[in-house]
Amino acid sequence: MDVTxxxxxxxxxxxxxKYLIDIGEFEFLVDCGLFQGRRELRERNWDKFPMPADQMEAVLLTHAHLDHIGYLPRLVKQGFRGPIYCTEATAELAKILLLDSGKLQEEEAEYARKKGFSRHDDPQPLYGIEDAEAVFPLLEPRPFEIPFDIHPNITVTYYHAGHILGAAITKIKIKGEQQEKKLVFSGDLGRYHDPLLYPPTRIPRADILWIESTYGDRKASPMNPELELGLAIRETFDRGGLVIIPSFAVGRTQLVLYYLFQLMKKGKIPKIPIYLDSPMAIEATNLYNDFHQDHQLSASLEEKGNHPFNHDQLHYYRKQEQSRALNEFRGNAIIVSASGMATGGRVLHHLFHHLPHERNGVVFVGFQAEGTRGRRLVEGEKYITIYGNQVPVNAKVYQIDGLSAHADQDELLEWAEGFCESPKMTFIIHGEENSAAALAEKLENELGWKSIIPNYLESVVLFEGI
Structure with a gap:
């Protein structure tokens, strides 16, 4: 049996x-992500899938971010009907994120149609809400650390990866006629000292390893994010203002809420209203109550007065009229709202109304990509376009480092050191060219590993005649 x-x-x-594994009579996909970012990458989403989708047997998911699950509705639309295996929390997060993605795809197509932005006469979404919903019956949730079979010769086990709720390192055992081989996909690895999630599980052995390299060329800031966040909030409150925190709905928002609760408990900031104004973030936060075994907060959630997502100061705003009412708020409060780079979502109307006032503060809690409003704000632009209007930036803008959900270079190496022997083949994936190359160099210099940085659409023979 050959494996490619x-x-x-x-x-x-x-x-x-997306990684297509072929053992001859059985082909399955590990992750099924949407291309995001540059136009030339996004256009790949429209390319025809390289094999008939209805002939592929299964999909394994590592976690629920769209760059790992966002192509699923498109795959199902093309005829895929097999099981989609994932952890239990990933299944629930996938429903939330795919519905939102389908809605945004429809809205963007409609906007392009109205404004004539598209080169097509009748622009269509990549997929819509109904396409997203068609994925849900195929989801097959599985618990962590309990092996399950996807084929008589293939056994899969999920292990905690950190990163976001439900994220998993995926170990795949393939039984050949003569020997057994182990494939390990890191997925996206989290931080070793994340206060919410478990650190990435060490795996002792892999014949073939796929390791992510998102931050393969950088090291996390040594700054204390809780300290930095508290300072920004106190400064803003001293001016009589309110704090706006643009934040990603899954992962980052929950970490921010945890730190805000800790700051209040320690008396580092006053007990003032916190408004979580993002329906998606609220749904994602509620999942922490459903999946106690997937995070480190279970003891806190069960003890009255110590629940960081359920206390008197925290208010969940789902309705648009509640959100709009915050535009008239004066005084000390904290508004946490998506999106994290201020590219869309409810946070835009909060910025529209509160950026012009010097008393207010805007706290960014993550990397701001080039070309985003968030990037322009942290770089100090004095006017920002929102809803077609030039909005003066008089509020003070802060950026807090140290809240990333991704392992940095040192943590990627620490995880790799957990292997008792070097894999026979290591692929460095999910990273830009520089970060992948930097991690490859580190793995060779410090662990003696030879690694491969694969190209898009490249095929590799993993085993012959096992």
Whole structure:
């Protein structure tokens, strides 16, 4: 039995992760991500899938971010009807994120149609809400650390990866006629000292390893994010203002809420209203109550007065009229709202109304990509376009480092050191060219590993005649 892999995404870029494993009579996909970012990457989403979708047997997901699951509605639309295996929390997060993605795809197509932005006469969405919903019956949730079979010769086990709720390192055992081989996909690895999630599980052995390299060329800031966040909030409150925190709905928002609760408990900031104004973030936060075994907060959630997502100061705003009422708020409060780079979502109307006032503060809690409003704000632009209007930026803008959900270079190496022997083949994936190359150099210099940085659409023979 020969085993091959084809790199359909997450190769040479940090998006669109898809890895097609072929054992001859059975083909399955590890991750099924949407390409995001540059136009030339996004256009790949429209390419025809390289094999008939109805002939592929299964999909394995590592976690629920769109660059790992966002192509699923498109795959199902093309005829895929097999099981989609994932952890239990990933299944629930996938429903939330795919519905939102379908809605945004429809809205963007409609906007392009109205404004004539598209080169097509009748622009269509990549997929819509109904396409997203068609994925849900195929989801097959599985618990962590309990092996399950996807084929008589293939056994899969999920292990905690950190990163976001439900994220998993994926170990795949393939039984050949003569020997057994182990494939390990890191997925996206989290931080070793994340206060919410478990650190990435150490795996002792892999014949073939796929390791992500998102931050393969950088080291996390040594700054204390809780300290920095508290300072920004106190400064703003001293001016009599309110704090706006643009934040990603899944992962980052929950970490921010945890730190805000800790700051209040320690008396580092006053007990003032916190408004979580993002329906998606609220849904994602509620999942922490459903999946106690997937995070480190279970003891806190069960003890009255120590629940960081359920206390008197925290208010969940789902309705648009509640959100709009915050535009008239004066005084001390904290508004946490998506999106994290201020590219869309409810946070825009909060910025529109509160940026012009010197008393207010805007706290960014993550990397701001080039070309986003968030990037322009942290770089100090004095006017920002929102809803077609030039909005003066008089509020003070802060940026807090140290809240990333991704392992940095040192943590990627620490995880790799957990292997008792070097894999026979290591693929460095899910990273830009520089970060992948930097991690490859580190793995060779410090661990003696030879690694491969695959190209998009490259095929590699993993085993012959096992």
């Amino acid at each position: 892999v084809k790199f359909l995404g997450g190769a040479g870029s940090v998006t669109g992760s």
